Amino acid sequence: MSKKVLIIGGVAGGASAAARLRRLDEEAQIILFERGEYISFANCGLPYYLSGVIPERESLLVQTVRGMALRFNIDIRVNSEVTLIDREKKEVEVVTNDRTYRESYDFLILSPGAEPLRPPIEGIDSDNIFTLRNMEDVDRIKKYLVIEKPQKAAVIGGGYIGIEMAENLHHAGIKVTLIEAAEHILAPFDREMARIIEKVLIDQGVNLIVNDKVQRIKEGKVIELQSGEAVEAQSIVLSVGIKAETTLARAAGLAIGNSGGIKVDPSLRTSDPAIYAVGDAIEVEDLVNGSKALIPLAGPANKQGRIAADNICGRHSTFKGTQGTSIIKVFDFTAAATGNNERKLRQEGIPYVKSYTHSGSHAGYYPGSTELTIKLLFSPEDGKLLGAQIVGQKGVDKRIDVLATALRHGLTVYDLEELELAYAPPYSSAKDPVNMAGFVAANILRGDVKIMHWEELTLMPQEERILIDVRTAIEFRKGHIEGALNIPVDKLRKRIDEIPRDRKVIVYCKAGLRAYLACRILEQKGYEVYNISGGYDIYLADRHLYGQGLDMNEQMTDLEG
Numbered sequence: 001m002s003k004k005v006l007i008i009g010g011v012a013g014g015a016s017a018a019a020r021l022r023r024l025d026e027e028a029q030i031i032l033f034e035r036g037e038y039i040s041f042a043n044c045g046l047p048y049y050l051s052g053v054i055p056e057r058e059s060l061l062v063q064t065v066r067g068m069a070l071r072f073n074i075d076i077r078v079n080s081e082v083t084l085i086d087r088e089k090k091e092v093e094v095v096t097n098d099r100t101y102r103e104s105y106d107f108l109i110l111s112p113g114a115e116p117l118r119p120p121i122e123g124i125d126s127d128n129i130f131t132l133r134n135m136e137d138v139d140r141i142k143k144y145l146v147i148e149k150p151q152k153a154a155v156i157g158g159g160y161i162g163i164e165m166a167e168n169l170h171h172a173g174i175k176v177t178l179i180e181a182a183e184h185i186l187a188p189f190d191r192e193m194a195r196i197i198e199k200v201l202i203d204q205g206v207n208l209i210v211n212d213k214v215q216r217i218k219e220g221k222v223i224e225l226q227s228g229e230a231v232e233a234q235s236i237v238l239s240v241g242i243k244a245e246t247t248l249a250r251a252a253g254l255a256i257g258n259s260g261g262i263k264v265d266p267s268l269r270t271s272d273p274a275i276y277a278v279g280d281a282i283e284v285e286d287l288v289n290g291s292k293a294l295i296p297l298a299g300p301a302n303k304q305g306r307i308a309a310d311n312i313c314g315r316h317s318t319f320k321g322t323q324g325t326s327i328i329k330v331f332d333f334t335a336a337a338t339g340n341n342e343r344k345l346r347q348e349g350i351p352y353v354k355s356y357t358h359s360g361s362h363a364g365y366y367p368g369s370t371e372l373t374i375k376l377l378f379s380p381e382d383g384k385l386l387g388a389q390i391v392g393q394k395g396v397d398k399r400i401d402v403l404a405t406a407l408r409h410g411l412t413v414y415d416l417e418e419l420e421l422a423y424a425p426p427y428s429s430a431k432d433p434v435n436m437a438g439f440v441a442a443n444i445l446r447g448d449v450k451i452m453h454w455e456e457l458t459l460m461p462q463e464e465r466i467l468i469d470v471r472t473a474i475e476f477r478k479g480h481i482e483g484a485l486n487i488p489v490d491k492l493r494k495r496i497d498e499i500p501r502d503r504k505v506i507v508y509c510k511a512g513l514r515a516y517l518a519c520r521i522l523e524q525k526g527y528e529v530y531n532i533s534g535g536y537d538i539y540l541a542d543r544h545l546y547g548q549g550l551d552m553n554e555q556m557t558d559l560e561g
Contacts, residue, residue, distance in 0.1 A: 002027040005312060006092060006105040008082045008248065010039035012298045013279030014111030015063060016305030022072040024313040030074045031103065033094060035081035038135050039065055044298060046138045047161065050145065051168035060135065085252035087272055107274055107312045110262065111305065112245040114280035114296050119214075119240055126220030129236045132161060141237070150174060150234035154223055156214055158185030160328050162239035163197075166206050167331060169237075177207040177231050179223065181240075184210055188326060188337045189389050192534075192542040193375055196391045199541075200333045207231075244281040244294055257283035261294045266318035268308045276312065278304035287321035287408065288340045288386055289348040295322045325404040332393055336400035339387030339407045345377060352387075353380045355441045355451070356534030358511035359433035361395035366425035370394050373537065374437045376403075376413065383412035383445050388437075395433070402434050413441035440512065449519045452506060452530040454539050465504040470518045471536070475510065481539065489514040492521055501527065508532035508539075 005021055005028055007014045018032050032039060040063035048054040065076045077094070084093035091102045116131035118124060128148075130141050144150075151174065155166045158180030166178045178185070178201065184194040185201075185208075201208050213226040223231040244261040255263040255271035261283030268276050280296035282304070300322045310317035327336035345352045355376050360369040372392035378385050388403040390396045406416060416438025423430055431439070443449050457467075462483070469480050470489040480486065487495050489509070499505060505527050509515040515531045522529040532539075 002029060003106045003312070004029040004104065005031070005107045005109065006103060007032045007109045007111060008092070009111035009113055009279070010034045011041065011043065011111070011113060011279075012301035013113075013305040014109065015040040015068070016302045017109050017111065017276075017278060017309045018068070018074050018305075019072055020306045020309035021312065022074060024309060024315070026073075028313075030072075032074055032076045033080045033082050033092075034076070034078045036134055036136060037078050039063065039068065039076055039078060041135050043133070046132055046135075047164040047168040049138060050142055050165075051171035053168065053171065060138075082248060085248055085275075087252055087275070090274060105274070107276065109305075109308050109312075110249060110270070110275065110277040110281065111279045111301075112248060112281045114242040114244050114294075116238060117241045117243055118238060121214055121216060123217035123220065124238070126217065126236075128220045128234065129217065129238060131238045132165065133242075141235075144235060145172065145174075148234065152177070152233045153235040153237065154179060154231055154233035155237045155239055156223070157239035157241065158182070158210070159187060159239055159241065160326065162237070163201070163328060163330055165237050165239060166201065167204075167329075169235075170204065170206060174235075175205075175207070177209065177233065179212065179214060179225070179231065180208075180210045181213040182211065186328070186335065188324060188341060189335065190342050190375065192538055193335070193373070193389045193391055195541045195543075196373065197330050197333060197335050200330050204331050242280070242296060244283075246281055249277065249281070257292050259283040259292050259294050261292075266320070267311045267316070268304055268319055269311065276308040278308050284319065285321035286340070286344075287323040289344065289350055291348060293322075295324050297322065297324070297326065299325070323404065323407055325400065327397060327400060333391065334393065334396035335389075335391045336396050337387070337389045338400060338404040339385065340377065341387055341389070342377065345386060350386065351380055352377045353441070353444060354378075354453070354533065355437070355444055356512065356538055357433065357437045357440050358535070358537050359436050360429060361392060361433075362427050363425040363429045368394075372396065372399065372433050373534075373541070374399065374433055375534075376437050376441050378413050378441055378445075380445070383414050383442065385411055385413065385416075395428075399432075399434050403437075413438050413445065417442055440516075443516070449516055449523075450528075450530045451533040453533055454542065457506060457532065460504070460506075463503075465506050466500060468499065468505060468507045468518070469509070469536075470507050470514050471509050479536075479540075481508070481536075484508075489518045489521075492518055496522075496525060499527065505529040506532060509535050511535045511537055 042060045045060050069076050081095050082092045083095050091104050153169045153174045154177045155162045156179050166176045169176045184191045186194045215224045249262045257263040262277040264282050270277050279301040283292045286293045307317040307319050323339050325338040357374045359372050362369050370393040375389045377387035385407045421432040467484045469484040469486045472488050476486040507515045507518045512535045519529045519531045
């Protein structure tokens with residue numbers, strides 16, 4: 001006897017589940033309900049349509065109702081909202097434009113997604129204040145931009161969608177202000193890495209305001225901030241976060257997790273064995289720390305749809321957790337992350353060590369190489385990778401995928417040293433940036449070098465240490481840390497008597513390599529010496545000064561070593 005499966009919600013999770021069900025069971029009766037008009041569209045592409053980077057609206061429609069129904073023999077019902085789940089009768093109530101009816105099921109898959117937050121701010125309901133979640137939203141914003149032609153716009157919220165909106169509104173010729181209540185943009189990143197992207201936005205002409213909350217919006221045109229500053233804008237986009245859409249699940253009495261998402265087991269079954277749930281509405285296990293969390297990403301949602309379908313069809317499949325791998329384009333830069341950041345590791349009480357490397361995207365002698373800043377977070381006990389963040393212009397995607405794979409399979413920084421990665425001068429260096437990150441992290445754990453971070457240096461009394469800049473005299477003159485003594489690494493052995501032995505010696509260079517060499521020399525001469533991890537570049541990044549000073553050819557000198 002064929003099974004009857006109802007799917008509530010399309011897009012990544014629901015549409016993937018429907019297609020997988022049909023591939024596994026040609027006889028199953030599959031009905032997909034979507035309260036909107038579109039079952040499968042490219043959520044992540046919406047901001048790029050507003051700027052014209054994606055010129056055709058139809059390009060956003062991944063699959064049409066007619067196309068999917070024809071190929072997979074699925075009963076697709078758009079403009080049909082499921083308003084009630086009757087678990088006892090195994091029925092759902094469906095409301096359309098002209099009628100309300102009930103539909104029975106053997107199995108039910110919930111894929112309701114998440115909805116944008118609209119915080120209780122005075123004046124937030126004005127007609128020129130938008131959120132961006134679906135095709136209807138993007139159509140409203142596009143129409144407003146075409147008809148009203150705003151000269152100034154504000155984006156409230158510095159997450160992924162907020163930044164993409166800021167960039168694309170800028171590309172559309174609009175003066176943009178980006179407002180973030182936290183101390184830095186891009187919550188998955190740590191402050192010093194986010195600062196690099198903040199400077200990119202500022203350099204491109206985006207007016208960036210961080211660490212300041214919106215108090216009220218007057219007449220939809222003036223945003224008053226907690227600091228007292230006022231921002232004028234004819235158009236405002238809210239991007240302050242999302243919340244799992246759990247209304248149906250709660251009303252049906254399904255278990256809700258502490259994170260606020262629908263509670264599911266590894267098979268993605270809810271507390272009702274006939275009901276599965278996938279996508280942004282469910283809570284998942286954080287692969288690194290084991291806690292439950294909401295991690296709304298398209299990749300996991302697609303996989304979850306497939307897993308739910310497998311289990312309904314008798315194939316035992318499990319979802320093993322999410323590590324939050326993500327990437328964003330910001331003008332000509334890219335930022336990517338995987339695993340946990342420092343804030344999350346501290347919150348979960350997980351000990352960690354951090355390291356930084358600055359590597360060329362490919363061989364420095366081949367034209368066009370740019371710098372990659374890589375931050376690793378790893379266990380002090382065994383070197384197991386806990387998180388990684390990368391910012392740069394080229395090659396970020398390639399490296400974060402390697403690190404995400406390593407983290408997924410429990411590899412260590414020692415394993416990163418041994419990875420054999422593709423090399424040719426236009427693509428990488430003989431020591432790939434991932435290998436270099438592994439070398440530096442492993443050196444720390446082996447005790448080949450003691451490290452110190454800039455925030456630790458500021459807490460150390462000056463009388464207890466001496467700070468030495470081991471870059472060249474030219475680099476030193478272009479910018480240095482106040483109070484530092486300049487002794488270039490190549491002259492260190494001859495000038496070693498200038499360094500007092502009764503104080504801790506703190507050394508830094510641009511990126512960390514020359515300081516590491518200085519540490520090896522000084523340690524073997526009996527000094528207590530520390531290398532500033534990440535070097536002068538991280539110092540500049542954390543102070544919004546990243547990229548000042550040397551050009552790329554000079555920077556590569558430090559990396560080729």
